[in-house]
Amino acid sequence: MKLLQRLTGLFGSKDGSQSPEAATEQTASPTSPTDASVPPQSTPDSPTSEPAAPAAGGGTESGGVVEEAEPPVEAEATAPEPEPEPEPRDRTEVFREQAAACVEDWPAAELDYSLASLERLDDLATELAAEGDRDKQLVLSLGSYFGETLLREAEGEWQKPDSGAWAVVLTGEETDITLNVFQIADSALAGTSRFAATYRSVEQRL
Secondary structure (H helix, E strand, C coil): CCHHHHHHHHHHCCCCCCCCHHHHHHHCCCCCCCCCCCCCCCCCCCCEEEEECCCCCEEEEEEEEEEECCCCCCCCCCCCCCHHHCCCCCCCHHHHHHHHHHHHCCHHHHCCCCCCHHHHHHHHHHHHHCCCCCCCHHHHHHHHHHHHHHHCCEEEECCCCCCCCCEECCCCCCCCECHHHHHHHHHCCCCCHHHHHHHHHHHHHC
């Protein structure tokens, strides 16, 4: 009888129900591995991470190293073309400008390009010589006025020979007359020559 009770306690009752001890042992036993929550594993067809975004500044990532994009090559600035040199001025234009400046600089002399004004030009040269003025600018100014006055009273032109200085060449009846007006102006400032007397000496040959 005791043997039967012990077997019943181990294997359960005859009607198939478990004993309290067996039920407790079964409840306390760990769950099977198949019942545990297992996180899903990724497959090759379903990547677990998104591709990395390109680096800022236009760089690209290769093998974990960010490669900076090369800046665009700017076109080389072309050197500006040199400006053409101005053409040399006509010297005769310079002489006309200097004659006009002589008229403006000494209004009291009443220089009006007439033959009578040559007497007043002599007086001006005498005053300037007394003051010791005899620079190149004065020679250029007085000589230009003298030459322009001659060209208004007689036929002629400014000329410069191959070897020599600029002069006024007047057309005469028999031959042309060359007057170095700047040398005459320099002599007038030195007190050794006069404009009016020089013109009268050549007037008869015109």
